[in-house]
């Protein structure tokens with residue numbers, strides 16, 4: 371008998387890999403990795419000595435890979451609903467900037483843990499983060515047990531974390547060294563955007579990412595205003611401007627990538643740049659619609675992101691898949707523009723590839739990490755079932771996830787958190803929100 375830690379039997383397994391849907395299937399986890407996956411025949415479990423066996427048929431569970439959030443600012447959960455429906459500059463100047471100026475590592479720690487709770491509960495197992503005080507974000511995420519790529523946001527202004535701009539690269543280098551070798555966390559170099567970073571800083575960021583062999587992450591071509599200002603200053607589109615600085619490479623992850631012409635898309639494809647697509651944020655901030663079908667047709671690695679909770683306002687990737695598919699359909703007046711199966715790939719296999727984690731997660735295959743989730747399909751809104759991807763994109767929601775595992779470790783069991791103290795985290799964030807309220811509306815209360 372083969373010794374394994376967890377054995378799933380007798381239910382649908384959506385692998386998102388070459389095996390597709392296996393129903394009924396069997397999947398075995400040993401020492402954090404997938405040790406076996408295939409068809410299930412009654413009695414097959416006798417071949418394994420499992421510490422724990424889960425019969426998927428008992429509660430009509432679907433087993434699938436954990437979702438990948440390719441772009442977020444986790445600690446911005448602190449600002450969820452603080453100010454909505456405003457012009458971008460008004461929103462930034464009167465709400466986000468005054469609050470972020472007062473940001474502390476303690477706020478980022480609790481805001482990130484709140485984000486981790488939400489991601490674990492809604493089936494996200496990997497995320498790519500950009501924010502301030504990322505050492506605190508990394509500590510918060512390590513405790514949660516999620517897989518993540520994290521990076522300190524770098525720009526030409528002083529930071530409430532590292533101080534003067536020139537200290538940002540040193541901070542990033544220290545962060546990379548501190549977390550190197552961690553089983554689930556790694557650090558990226560993350561300049562904010564072409565319009566907030568000098569050419570010198572952008573070049574230095576690219577060199578640091580190259581030297582340290584880590585991901586380089588940047589917001590790119592997000593708004594028409596960015597496109598116009600980069601063209602005015604440098605005489606090039608944002609994509610061509612980054613190309614002129616040698617930033618385009620397979621290690622670059624470009625967040626948003628909305629305002630692109632055919633030439634830009636061709637250059638992104640030539641350099642094998644990865645894209646994080648954030649449809650709900652793009653709609654809420656009225657940034658525009660990314661040319662997703664063209665990006666996919668060009669062979670680009672594209673993942674799906676929620677962006678921060680101030681511009682979404684949640685971290686539920688099931689809603690994000692639904693929005694991604696419907697936005698393309700209505701923009702192009704074409705119901706075939708983005709099928710459910712492709713939207714699901716963005717949040718699983720393609721998202722992992724965009725983060726250069728394609729060998730690690732994103733599908734359920736032997737040898738990959740046991741990053742997986744269970745969904746309760748014994749519910750009215752998921753009945754009947756003809757096609758799982760259709761339900762996952764158009765009918766399911768994060769709240770349908772009952773169990774979440776990363777690296778073979780349960781983070782959520784039957785909707786109960788196993789690594790984090792949800793009551794404490796929510797109480798800390800409620801306390802912090804009082805201070806935030808006072809910063810944006812001095813003397814007004816709420």
Ligand SMILES: [Zn+2]
Nearest residue numbers: 589625677678
């Ligand atoms: Zn962003």
